[in-house]
Amino acid sequence: MRDLSKLVKAYDIRGLVGDEMDTEFVREVGAAFALLVGTSVALLHDMRPSSEPFAIAFADGVTSQGHNVIFCGLGSTDLVYYAAGHLNVAGAVITASHNPARYNGIKLCKPGAAPVGQDTGLADIRRTLENGIPEYRGTPGRITRHDLSHDYAAYLRELVNLSHIRPLRVVVDAANGMGGHMVPIVFDGLPLEVTPMYFELDGTFPNHEANPLDPANLVDLQHKVREVGADIGLAFDGDADRCFVVDENGVPVPPSVIVALIATRELVKTPGASIVYNVITSRAVPEIVTEHGGTPARTRVGHTYMKSLMAQEDAVFGGEHSGHYYFRDFWRADTGMLAAMHVLAALGTSDQPMSALVAQYSRYVASGEINSEVADTTATLATIEKHFEGAETDHLDGLTVQLDGGAWFNLRPSNTEPLLRLNVEAADAETMTRIRDDVLALVRGLPAEPSSE
Template identity: 70%
Template structure:
C-alpha cells in the first residue's frame, strides 16, 4: 500500500495515476467506506481513462464487505449527490474534477449528500486502511445497475421553470468533461438553441483543461459566443459540478454576480431566508440579499464549511466565488447544472441582454485570485496583519486566513491547504482603488 497522506486530502481522495493512486488504494477506500457506513453505496463515475477500472476496484472493495454497489452510471458529481439524496444512501463519485488528465480520485458523501471530509470520515477511512481492514466472513454484496441521469434531469427541471421564456441561443463548453454527457439530457425540450463545444467525452482533455476558473480555458467559448451571436455561454468543469458564465459579448460574468442573481430568485420563492457566502465572495452579495429581505451568513472557503453552515441556518442557497452553487432543494449540495438553469430562466424572463442583466449584481472591481509562493506562510500573514492593524477604520478577522476591510475596499489573504502558497483576493470601489490595494498587499507578501 502506498503513502495514503499523498492521496487522502482534506475533502477527497485524489492523486496521479498510478504513481500515487491505484486500484489497490481505491479498493481499500471502498472497503473501508462500506465498513464505516454499514450500508450499500451508490456510485457514479466520470469519463477519465482510469475511471472504469477504479469503479471496478471500488465496487470490489464495497462488495467484499457484504454491501451492494448501486451503479448509477456515467455522470457528473452532482448526479452522485442527487443519487445519494434520492436513495438516502452513502455516495461515491469517481473523478478528479478539474485536475489534469493524469489525475483521478474519489469524492464521498454520507446519505442525503452530506459531505465526507477529513473530520467526518476520511480520517477514519485512512486509519482503517492503515490498521488493516477486517475480512468480512458473510456473503458478498452485488453490483446493481440503476442509471439515474433521466431522474436527475427531471428533478432539476422541476425546480426551475423555463417554459414560457423567450428562446435563447446558448453555447456550452464542456471541455470534453461530463457536462457533454449531462447537458443534452438536462436541456432536452427546453426553449434553447444549444451549440455544443467539446461535448465528446475524452479524459485526455485534447482541447483545453476542463477548468474554467483559469481564463485561458474560456477563450474558445468566448470566441464562439461572439461569432455565433449567442445570448450566453456556459462553461463546465471536468465533473460538471461547477458552471461559469460569459455574456453575449463574450465577457466572463463574475461568479459573485451569479451568486447574487440566484440568491434574489431563491429569496423570491422563500422570503426572509438565509443565504450563505464565503470570505472571498463580493460584498455586493450580502448587500443585495439584505435589499431583498434575506439574511446573510458568512463562512470559510470550501464545500464542507458551506454545507455545514447551510444546515445550521437552514439556508435556502449558498454560493462561492469559485463557481460552486449550493441549494437547499438539492440536499444542500453543489450543482452547476441547476445554477445554469436558474441563469437561463432569469435571462429568458428578461428583455435585457446578459451583460445588462448581471450589471445590477456587479457593484465592485475584483482582482481575481492571485497566488504567491512564500517561505513562511504564518510569518507573512502576521506581517501583513501588523501593517494594516494600526490604521483607523480598519476591520480585521481571521475566519479564513486574514480579511482586512478598509474604507474603499477589502482583501482576503489565506493559505493553501496543500502548497506553501498564499491566495490573495482584493475587491474595491473601482479599478484604481483595487489596483492600489492589490499592489500594496503584494509588495508585503513578495
C-alpha cells in the first residue's frame, strides 16, 4: 500500500504522476468517492498530459459502484463547482492547479458544490482506499457527455453585467492553463480588447509556472501591460480558479485590496450582509466592510473554513490573501473568473485608472508570506507568544499578535511541512520591516537586531 499521507492533502488529492499517482490509483479514488457521495458525479479535467487518462480512470471507478458520470471534458475548477451547483450532483476535476508539470491531482465536491476536505470526506476516502474497495455486484453506472462551459459563462454574465462598461484593454496571462480555454468563452462579445498571453493549452508550462502568487510568474504580464498600454492585466493559475490583477503600470494589486473592492460591490447589492475574510487578510478589509455597513467575519486560512463560515453567517462574499474569492451566488465556491469580472466592472464604470481605483482600498504595508523551517512548530509558537507577553493575541489560526499602532503579525504552521508561515502588516514600510525582521530572528533562533527606536 502506497503512503497515502503524501497524497491525501488537507483539501484535495495530489502527487507526482507515475511515482505516486497512476491510473489504477485514480480509478480507486473514483470508486471511493462514489461510495462517499452516493450520487452522480460531474467530471472535468485540465490540460496536463495525464489528466484525460486520469479522468477516464476516475469515471471507470465511479461507474464501477453503480453511479453515473456526467463527463464535461476540459474545464476550470470553478466550472466543476458550477456543474455541482447547477445540476445538484457531486463534482470532481482532475488537476494539480498551480503545481509544476510533474504533478497531478483531484479536487472534489459534494452536491451543491459543498466542500470535500479532511473533515468532510477526504479522511473517509483514505480509509476506504486503505481497507480496499468493496466489490459491487449491481449494474454499473453510465457515462454521458455534457459541455457546460457556455452555460457557465452565461451564468457569470448574469451575475456581473459587463455589456455596458467603457471599452477596456485587458492583457490576460493564462500560463498555458485553463484560463486559455475559459477566457475566450466568458469574454466573447464583451467590450474588452483582450491581448492573450500563453493561451495555448500545455500542461508542461513552457513559459512559466502557473502560480501567479509567485511574483516571478507575473513579470511577463507586467511587461506586456506596459508595452501595449493596457488598462489592466489578469493572471490565472493553472486550473483558473484564482485570478491576480496588475494595474495599468504593471504594479500587482494585493488580493486583500481586491477582497475589499468586491466586498463593497456586493454590499451595494445586499446592504448589511456578512463578508468573510481570513486571519492574514489586511485589516483594511474589516474596516472597509464596516464602513460600508457590512458585517466582517474572520476565519482560518483555507477554503473549507471559508465556506463553512460563509454558510454559518449567510455571507454574500468571502476572500483570501491567496487570490481565492468565494461568492454566495456561486454556491459559496471560489471562482477567479467571477472575481475578475467584478474588477472589470468596477474599472469599466469608473473614469479612473486602475491604480487610482484601488488606492482607496489599500491602507497598510504587508510583508507577504515568509516561510521558516523549524524543528518544533508548537514549541516555537509558544516561545514567540511568551516573548510578546502582554500584547493582545489569539489562536484562531496559529498565533496572531496585535501590536501598537495597529500593526500585527500571524505565525501559523503548515499542514504538511515543518514550517511556520509569517505574515506582518503595519501602517508603514519601516515598521513592517522592523517587526518582520525581529520575529524572523526569533523564529530562526538568531539574536534579534536591536531596535532603532
